[in-house]
Amino acid sequence: MAQEFRLILKHLDQPGYTPDLECYLRHGGYEVLKKAVSLAPVSSSDGRTITGQDKIRQEVKLSGLRGRGGAGFPCGVKWGFIDHKSGKPIYLIGNADESEPGTFKDRQIIHKDPHQLLEGMILAGYANQVQLAYIYIRGEFMEGARLLNRALAEARSNHFLGKNILGSGYDLEIYVHRGAGAYICGEETGLIESLEGKRAYPRIKPPYFPAVLGLYQCPTIVNNVETLCAVKHVMAMGGAEYAKLGSPNDPGTRIVCVSGQVKNPGYFEIEIGKVTLGELINDLAGGLREKRKLKAVIPGGSSAKVLKAGEKFKLKHRQADGKEVVREVDLLDLPYDAESLAAAGSMCGSGAVVVLDDSADVVEVLANISEFYAHESCGQCTPCREGSLWMSKILQRLNSGRGRPQDASELVRIAGQISGGKTICAFGEACAWPVESFVAKFKNDFEAKGAAAEPEEPEPLKP
Amino acid sequence: MSVVTNHSTTAVPVVKTLSVSVNGRWLAVPQTTAHPLTGQPVATTMIQACEIAGVTVPHYCYHAKLAVAGNCRMCLVEFGTPALGPDRKPILNPDGTPQIRKSPRPAIACATPVSPGMEIYTNTPAVEAMRRGVLEFLLLNHPLDCPICDQAGECKLQEYSVEYGQAASRSVDEKVHKPKQVDLGPRIVLDDERCILCSRCIRFTRDLAGDDALGIVQRGSHSTLTHYPGRPFDHNYTLNTVDICPVGALTSKDFRFQMRVWFLQETKSVCTSCATGCNLLIGSRENKIYRYVPRQNDRVNSCWMCDSGRLNYKWIGRSDRLTQCQVRDAQGQMQLRTWPEAIQEAAGRLKQAAPGSIAFIASARQTNEELFLIRHLARKLGAMADSAPRTGEGDAWLVNADKNPNRLGAAIMFGLDRSALPVTSDTAPAAVGSADMLVGPGVQLARSGQECPRSIMGAAAERIGAKLPKIAEGIGRGEIRTLVVLGEDATKHLGAALLGRLENLIISDILPNATTPRAHVLLPGCAHAEKRGSFTNAQGRVQKFLKAVEPPGQARPESEFLVELVRAVTGEQFPQTVEGLFNRMAKETVAFQGITWAGLGDLGQGIAVEVLKT
Ligand SMILES: Cc1cc2nc3c(=O)[nH]c(=O)nc-3n(C[C@H](O)[C@H](O)[C@H](O)COP(=O)(O)O)c2cc1C
Ligand code: SF4
Ligand code: SF4
Ligand code: SF4
Ligand code: FES
Secondary structure, three states, X not given: OOOOOOOOOOOOOOOOOOOOHHHXXXXXXXXXXXXXXXXOOEEOOOOOEEOHHHHHHHHHHHHOOEOOOOOOOEHHHHHHOOOXXXXXXXXXXXXXXXXXXXXXXXXXXXXHOHHHHHHHHHXXXXXXXXXXXXXXXXXXXXXXXXXHHHXXXXXXXXXXXXXXXXXXXXXXXXXXXXXXXXXXXXXXXXHHHHHOOOOOOXXXXXXXXXXXXXXXXXXXXXXXXXXXXXXXHHHHHOHHHHHHOEEOOEEOEEEEEEEEOOOOOEEEEEEOXXXXXXXXXXXXXXXXXXXXXXXXXXXXOOOOOOEEOOOEEEEEEEOOOOOEEEEEEEHHHOEOOHHHHHHOOOOOOOXXXXXXXXXXXXXXXXXXXXXXXXXXXXXXXXXXXXXXHHHHHHHHHHHXXXXXXOHHHHHHHHHHOOOOOOOOOOHHHHHHHHHHHHHHHOHHHHHHHHHOOOOOOOOOXXX | OEEEOOOOOOOOOOOOEEEEEEOOEEEEEEOEEEOOOOOOEEEOEHHHHHHHOOOOOOOOOOOOOOOOOOOOOOOEEEEEEEOEXXXXXXXXXXXXXXXXXXXXXXXXOOOOEOOOOOEEEOOOHHHHHHHHHHHHHHHHOOOOOHHHOOXXXXXXXXXXXXXHOOOOOOOOOOOOOOOOOEEOOOOEEEOOOOOOOOOXXXXXXXXXXXXXXXXXXXXXXXXXXXXXXXXXXXXOOOHHHHHHOOOOOEEEOOOOOOOOHHHOEEEEEEOOOOOXXXXXXXXEEOOEEEEEEEOOEOOOOEOOOOHHHHHOOHHHHOOOOOOOEEEEOOOOOEEEEOHHHHHHHHHHHHHHOOOOOEEEEEOOOOOHHHHHHHHHHHHXXXXXXXXXXXXXXXXXXXXXXXXXXXXXXXXXXXXXOHHHOOOOOOOOOOOOOOOOOOOEOOEEEOOOOOOOOHHHHHOOOOOOOOOHHHHHHHHHOOXXXXXXXXXXXXXHHHOXXXXXXXXXXXXXXXXXXXXXHHOXXXXXXXXXXXXXXXXXXXXXXXEEEOOXXXXXXXXXXXHHHHHHHHHXXXXXXXXXOHHHHHHHHHHHOHHHOOOXXXXXXXXXXXXXXEEOOO
């Protein structure tokens, strides 16, 4: 029976645990920060001085921690892109936009343990010589924003934040910025535009890589809330120890949100790669409802490619003797880690697992997903702007019994005109991948709906 | 002494280049190019490299003079870069050439910098498929307006549809509907259904016109271009957005539904509304002008012009144009005359006038060549000659407060003054110096070793119009009794009463004004659009313009009849063509020396000025 491995979520669901500073301190809060800011410079073997800040960055790099926001980019490598010699201020942004359908983990932290996020952010800020940081929180999280502001005030009055933090001489200010309710504000460059007071139009990369030309054209680090919390645990354990958790290529723990047609939906912190999709669904999320069979799993938020029940995947596995062996696994035996999900043609994304049983109409599910993306496309670049709504219209038509036999292949063709690096931001893929994968894997369901239609040209749908 | 010139010969700094290939052809491209807004060197992009290679990458949102947006995705190309080994050194093929690693993802050519050894592919099946995809998306919700759209014929959607479009729509669902005929401001109407959201207009008005007036509301496929609520889009450069809009979304109220663009004949010209002299194209058909559009000249107006200049063409077709040669008879009645009769009459009156009793006022809206002939005639007759200033409001961009298109030409001809010349040095002018300082204190025309006409030297420190009070005085004292006026309303400069004291008032003009009814000889002249000639703009650039339409009635280019008048008065024969006249003028005028009509090309040529350091 698979178990949770609670690191970030360790305390927050314990009875009596409250989001205030006093409770956080009682549970050892800010101890990691205290240690970190008092790290003394040491000389390395080649005679260079390694400051406390350098040390933190090294530990994070050593830990192999991957971002938990969606792309899974190694955090230490991202920090390494920051140019410390540009003379410009360096900004840090905590991405609390949490908008990917199926994802509801960051909000647990914000609501129940906001100081953990702050400690992670202050550590990240300290390590990267940041003086000003923001938490960009989605507009709908009104209570979350209130709690964060309260936590910031507490941290400030207890010298964890503000001028001369804990007597270290380090100054940092953190502000909460509320979005106005748009999924695209979670995309890091759209977020930055929004923070600058503009429409959240994602920026073109090149040249606007956040690490070089981010907020106000200054070097900027954008990290997900969970990633920033993980930084605290990396520093608590040491990078090498942290790296021993989870799988070699995707170390540590992560919070997986399981939703959909399971008995016990919820968030579960697991050791990455040590729990399979089947265990997540059956052991942690209580399994399917009575008499239901699994139909499909969306393993990493609604934009991840769907996996079909019964699919088999080939996983490469390195044995202790260094030999590589290929192992065929069933969907349910797929370990939940970046590498395995990639081998299955999908991704862990934002860590949201959406389970569909055989009562689900996949066409309806995809129509629902596509409607979301058509609504949330920022509209800046042509393929995503026009393609997302077109796919949604076709799916709605299919779903309302007015499909055409060729609609399934049309959908795949349209999606193919969007995905593959043709758009400004990864939203293009996010709206195309579900369509591509659903139609490919459930072709019969789509064609059945298309064939059910009356033969004459269907009446056009209102936009 | 530092030499500052307006010629394009200023030393160009050595540019570092790098080698890229475009569709298999290698070429060297500069590592950096000037940013369109800041002028700072920025990395050369793929689209620029392709341009140098003579390969046009289809595009909508990219515009060489605007910040890059990268939103249309039409310019997606495939590319490869030299593969690097673990030592960060290029991996070589057996034949010694670097191995190219083709990028798995395409890149937008408009924003992606080139790097050494990069290979760019603009015509692969994958690239063409992406273009077809983008075009299909752009047309998906686009209205079928071509038959009534003003952009038809110069529309980039139409253009690329020919190459990458499909014959039939694959969509059966209703299109997205958006506002049509949106009144954005006094001169612009927007059709949101036609807008492809390329944001060119937004970037132009925000970054160049300095008015963040346009933006997009709604999102996704419902995105809608609009202007700031409650504030009309009305600055003096709004019509440029119509030019750069790649489709028929932004239309000019003035030009809307007036003429299909493919019927328009295009004539290279310059704007006459101020001393900037923005280069433009006159669009005309069957002797009627339908529009002006700016013509790119990076030394003058880039791709832009102001709205007031652009719309200032209607007067050319006015019904009250002067179209007849007229001579006042002994009874004081105006009689119609043929050109030879009218020229005879004018020449006779000039020849009979006593030396020193004649004055000329020739507008700084006349061409260099015309003013040259006037100057010659004045000098022969020992007459005073001047122009009249014409000032108004200027701005910090194109519009010059000086409203004379040829003020510098007039200043050169009738009395050079320092302020007329473009001083391109920050050095303070020296005290009034030796006789060879032709232009005024501290400023000297280049090639000053050459002889200069006395009249220029004599008038060294005067401004144009400085002699007008003297002329008025002369008339008042009865010393000046013959006045020749070209293109000015003399009542404004001298007062109506004084004009009544003249024995001879010889006038050439285009439109009637308070002076024309008093003429003894009236010669109908031409608008610039009806003739050829050149102006010298405020920065000292000599620019030529060509003829777009025929003048009405008997009206003739002034240079033509001035040559006849000079011959009738002095017996001298000046060249009868504008080319010949220009070249003669250039020979005889220090400021223009070395310049030829042919050498002006389409973009004009600067006159050299030397600034003495103190
Ligand atoms: C369309 C889109 C939406 C995104 N939304 C979120 C989000 O809500 N929260 C988040 O943390 N990251 C989101 N991301 C990922 C961010 O762009 C960015 O990669 C992430 O915040 C980096 O943090 P990490 O490295 O810690 O994962 C989104 C990305 C895309 C393309
Ligand atoms: S891909 Fe979509 S969301 Fe991203 S910039 Fe383009 S239109 Fe906007
Ligand atoms: S109105 Fe024209 S220039 Fe402006 S965004 Fe639309 S298509 Fe582009
Ligand atoms: S700036 Fe001057 S020259 Fe240019 S268009 Fe306007 S009036 Fe004409
Ligand atoms: S021209 Fe490059 S994206 Fe529009």
